[in-house]
Amino acid sequence: QVQLVESGGGVVQPGGSLRLSCAASGFTFTNYGMHWVRQAPGKGLEWVAFIRYGGSDIYYIDSVKGRFTISRDDSKNTLYLQMNSLRAEDTAVYYCAREQWLGRKGEGYFDYWGQGTLVTVSS
Amino acid sequence: QSVLTQPPSASGTPGQGVTISCSGSSSNIGSNSVNWYQQVPGTAPKLLIYNNNQRPSGVPDRFSGSKSGTSASLAISGLQSEDEADYYCAAWDDSFISWVFGGGTKLTVL
Numbered sequence: 001q002v003q004l005v006e007s008g009g010g011v012v013q014p015g016g017s018l019r020l021s022c023a024a025s026g027f028t029f030t031n032y033g034m035h036w037v038r039q040a041p042g043k044g045l046e047w048v049a050f051i052r053y054g055g056s057d058i059y060y061i062d063s064v065k066g067r068f069t070i071s072r073d074d075s076k077n078t079l080y081l082q083m084n085s086l087r088a089e090d091t092a093v094y095y096c097a098r099e100q101w102l103g104r105k106g107e108g109y110f111d112y113w114g115q116g117t118l119v120t121v122s123s
Numbered sequence: 124q125s126v127l128t129q130p131p132s133a134s135g136t137p138g139q140g141v142t143i144s145c146s147g148s149s150s151n152i153g154s155n156s157v158n159w160y161q162q163v164p165g166t167a168p169k170l171l172i173y174n175n176n177q178r179p180s181g182v183p184d185r186f187s188g189s190k191s192g193t194s195a196s197l198a199i200s201g202l203q204s205e206d207e208a209d210y211y212c213a214a215w216d217d218s219f220i221s222w223v224f225g226g227g228t229k230l231t232v233l
Contacts, residue, residue: 035222037168044125044209044211044224044225044226044227045160045162045168045211045213045224045227046224047213047221047222047223047224050222059220059221060221061221062219062221095167095168100173102156102174105155105215106154106155106156106214106215106217107155107156107174107215108215109156109158109170109173109174109213110158110160110168110170110213111170111173111179112170113167113168113169114167115166115167116167
């Protein structure tokens, strides 16, 4: 069965860095685009970043551009999110999610989600 | 403020029906499909409806989705206590070049 397991969260000071990982299993990782979605405490979902299969396309929400880097290691079936220059407003549970793409622009959905990993940015 | 607008709350009694709206614009709902996610507090979101009105296997047919113009709706019939959760709509936005979510609707089953 499809499994996504995030790790790497923790407490970090403002300006610090963290690298999140998402270990995938139960499907052919190389065939799927992957996303990071976050949820601040008591708030709604916010999409953060996307990487297409093969790494050919990468997108970020404006608020993390230049600070976060999404990447993947297909040999390890693992998705990453390198987070630098962290701010208090980056505090959230970070979920990785698999994209099921319908083959047309703007047509896809997140069909499997991990359990999330908590990132707390605080001094 | 979220790009997609949802009512913050909705409620109904067991057996009743409820509809949750999601309002967007021509750059998101107006030109792309809408997906709905259910999140029980303390757990990860779960896909509920995709491509406007398609249900993944395992989702009861009590849940249905629709889209018209720049708005979408999630309808839940025959409410059950386990439907109490937060519901989010989502779509790709061609202007922001990003996925956008609604702010979420907290459904209470009275």
